[in-house]
Amino acid sequence: GQQVMQIPQYQHVQEGEDFTTYCNSSTTLSNIQWYKQRPGGHPVFLIQLVKSGEVKKQKRLTFQFGEAKKNSSLHITATQTTDVGTYFCAGSNFGNEKLTFGTGTRLTIIP
Amino acid sequence: DADVTQTPRNRITKTGKRIMLECSQTKGHDRMYWYRQDPGLGLRLIYYSFDVKDINKGEISDGYSVSRQAQAKFSLSLESAIPNQTALYFCATSDYGDYGYTFGSGTRLTVV
Numbered sequence: 001g002q003q004v005m006q007i008p009q010y011q012h013v014q015e016g017e018d019f020t021t022y023c024n025s026s027t028t029l030s031n032i033q034w035y036k037q038r039p040g041g042h043p044v045f046l047i048q049l050v051k052s053g054e055v056k057k058q059k060r061l062t063f064q065f066g067e068a069k070k071n072s073s074l075h076i077t078a079t080q081t082t083d084v085g086t087y088f089c090a091g092s093n094f095g096n097e098k099l100t101f102g103t104g105t106r107l108t109i110i111p
Numbered sequence: 112d113a114d115v116t117q118t119p120r121n122r123i124t125k126t127g128k129r130i131m132l133e134c135s136q137t138k139g140h141d142r143m144y145w146y147r148q149d150p151g152l153g154l155r156l157i158y159y160s161f162d163v164k165d166i167n168k169g170e171i172s173d174g175y176s177v178s179r180q181a182q183a184k185f186s187l188s189l190e191s192a193i194p195n196q197t198a199l200y201f202c203a204t205s206d207y208g209d210y211g212y213t214f215g216s217g218t219r220l221t222v223v
Contacts, residue, residue: 001170009151033211042201043154045211088153090212098144098169099212101154 002027004091006102014110019076021105023089030094032065032072037104038085081109114138117202117215124192124222132187132218134202141207143185145169145177148199148217157200160185192222 003026013019023032031050035043047056049065049072056063062075072089086106090099115136124130134143141162146154156169158177166177174196176188189196199219203212 004153006153035212042214042216043203043212045213048210090154098156098159098167100156101146103151103153 002091002093002100004089004100004102006087006089006105008105009103010106010108012108012110013079015081016078019079019083019107021074021087021089021107023072023074023091023102025070025091025100027070027093029069029091032069032089032091033099034063034072034074035088035090035101036085037088041085043088076107079107079109081111083107084109113216115202115204115213115215117200117218119218120216121219122221124220126193126222128192130189130192130220132189132200132202132220134185134187134215136183136202136204136213136215138204138206138213139182140204140213141182142205143179144203144205144212145175145185145187146201146203147171148201154201157187189220189222192220194222196220197222 006023033048034046037043053067054065060077064073086104088104089102092099118133144159145157148154155171157175159167160179178186199217201217202215205212
């Protein structure tokens with residue numbers, strides 16, 4: 001079945017440093033979504049990417065979808081303490097609309 | 112009120128007991144899902160339903176069953192709970208096209 005892996009599993013950064021998490025799928029995806037889960041909270045939808053090579057920005061967050069639609073990345077510029085949490089990617093295949101979630105990257109900010 | 116409500120929020124149960132986790136939504140979405148979260152394993156799909164008459168197994172359905180009582184309600188049952196079913200369980204909903212799932216606040220289940 002489809003597998004979605006994320007690296008790194010954990011990342012500790014100083015406040016103000018940048019952060020990137022990478023997502024890789026074993027199969028070509030029709031779309032990829034990103035979610036953020038705050039400590040003790042539930043996943044919250046951030047964004048969806050659909051097109052090959054697509055890049056979207058939300059303030060300090062930049063999301064990319066690979067040309068082959070098998071990988072994606074989330075980059076946060078100048079991290080803040082509010083960025084703490086676990087970031088998940090999730091993808092679905094053509095004709096199979098349920099999402100498969102990645103293993104997540106847990107971001108910790110050192111003030 | 113929350114868009115997706117899960118009850119109970121926390122539950123401790125004994126091995127062998129039957130337990131039901133409930134989920135209700137006010138989003139008006141047809142699609143509902145049950146996921147299990149374990150540290151380091153992300154979110155794994157247990158069951159999903161695309162409408163009231165549709166029930167599908169996910170990747171880890173063994174030991175679980177579900178019931179879609181109405182468009183707004185989707186419950187998850189553990190017929191005979193075992194300790195490795197200790198986890199955080201999330202219900203989620205979506206509209207056609209998978210444009211962003213809305214998650215409930217989760218149920219933390221401990222099986223002793």
